[in-house]
Amino acid sequence: MYRYDQYDQAMVDARVAEFRDQTRRRIEGKLSEDQFKPLRLQNGLYLQLHAYMLRVAVPYGTLNSAQMHVLADIADKYDRGYGHFTTRQNIQYNWIKLEDAPDILADLAKVEMHAIQTSGNCIRNISSDQFAGATADEIIDPRPYAELLRQWSSFHPEFLALPRKFKIAVIASDTDRAAMKLHDIGIRLVKNDAGELGAAFYVGGGMGRTPMVAPLIRDFVPLDQLITYSEACLRVYNRYGRRDNKYKARIKILVHELGKDEYARQVEEEFAHLLTQNIEPPLAELERIAAHFTDPAFETGLSDDLDLSDPDFALWVERNCAAHKQPGYIIANISLKPVGGIPGDASAAQIHLMADLAKAYSFDELRVTHAQNIVLPHVKKADLYTLWQKLEAADLGTANIDTIEDIIACPGLDYCSLANARSIPVAQKISKRFAETGKSDTLGELKLKISGCINACGHHHAGHIGILGVDRKGVENYQLLLGGCEGDDTSLGTITGPGFDENGIVGAVEKATDVYLANRQDGERFLDTYRRIGMAPFKEALYG
């Protein structure tokens, strides 16, 4: 994985010093809260309902064990012993004191980590495929391109006061595991007819109160123009994105209002101009970065056999593991969705353990997934049973990846100052209900996502089943959506009808799954059945 050189380290160290100075000026009263707020946000520090929340960047979701240990230490030293992994492959701490924040950033900088631009109206952490470098279905490892973009977007002087936040995802396989088309810019690395590598740009996707699937703006940007084209996309947005209404300020609204062709035309014009400005790093820089992402020293000639005689282990392998490109290896997902738990939460002890296991069994590498789980990307199959036993012993062996228990949920009204309703208790009730009835297994792949307000941090639009918490005359109310999907065939969910109370929504989800079970044909997932039979039978069951 990528390691800092003296330049990267100098930039992160300068940032720590800058934030320490900003915090001092805030405390001395030289900065008003209004002036300080965007500065602290661009260092990942939010003021939530009960305390400050610090969001630490995990660039393209990749971590080594030393970094993971420091994340655990921070949870212990500065928080209440927990970290919360997020849908953008980051980690958040919910109980931070403002005066500790500069010290935490300094601790992070020692292991080449930071919280730079994890919030605020700027280019956020670049996300990517959690199986990058491990899966057989990618044309190339997308992370070097994400790292190139990370450096370009860090402290970019022109784009630190954008109309609104800006999220970029980079993938390089046909299977989209990063919800690429639901980002402000989704980049898919592709090969053209001549076999050359380049990037397809999808611009203007997003969730929030106006969800949109990003249209393709350009099907091929040559690799030696990647930064220049990105800069053109951002400049058009910075100049013309709406600033009159914060809810219409994301680039999706600009692309929608201009039309994708007109937006693309303006970008082309700016691109042609910027190509004359020599702002593109040389390909040698991309090669330098890519050299950090070469394969680990895989053993060759290993067997692909697995002893599946332990049925619990067999189930975990089936649910939580994915094919690796290297014979004898496997990708292992660690579910952070224990039945009745808080989705994405891990204790400091669990974080330490995952770090140790990565060191012992996965070439010192971990990934954070957008579904709020952890991946050990390079596990030798011969080690898998031992690994699983150690996970089991630490309550990290839950076999439920991509099932209805593998819920994405935002922090909701338990923590978030924007939320209208609680998300976590609903997630807990649903996962308990389906685990107790044993239905999770029967249902197979079913992605359920819960947001506690229309900002959609819990991705409810993209859930096969989505739940949106709203405030109805002072009472929490939950709307049900069906048919969303974040993957290759990206679609947005449709609201079934009137909402439900907290217990009612659990029953409603169950009814929706019953309709699926009664109607599914061979091999159909919930989403497939929904797409085939439409909303009517579900409405009938829910409200009839």
Added chain:
Amino acid sequence: MVDVLRFRDDEPVGDPAVTVDAFSEQTNASAVRVEPGDDARDLIPFLEQLRLIEVDFPSFMDGRGYSAARILREAGYKGELRAVGDVLIDQLSHLRRCGFDAFAPEKGLDPADVEAAFNRWPEVYQAAADDRQPIWAKRHGITNG
């Protein structure tokens, strides 16, 4: 307190800056003020005669002026480019990178904080409108020009 910062050796322009709209009717002016909604590219035919372009930041949160500045520098503008309005300490170094060489903040700034702000970044990751060599250029021995 610092009221005006200038990184130029020439004499400051005394003429009042006219709006971009007024300038389009009176194109002999030597000083113009660009507001966030103006298109800086409208000024490109006149850059030779302009000696001062002020870019207004009614709020430091509105970043359109950063793009306006770079566009003007990229088009070859050599005159004074002055950031005016809600110009704060923590924006100074970024504004400078976008091509501003003068600052007239609405509220005076602490000189020690100003100095620290301009010395904040030992390196830069991007090519912009200043002459700083990006990190990628240093890594690969590429010099400016």
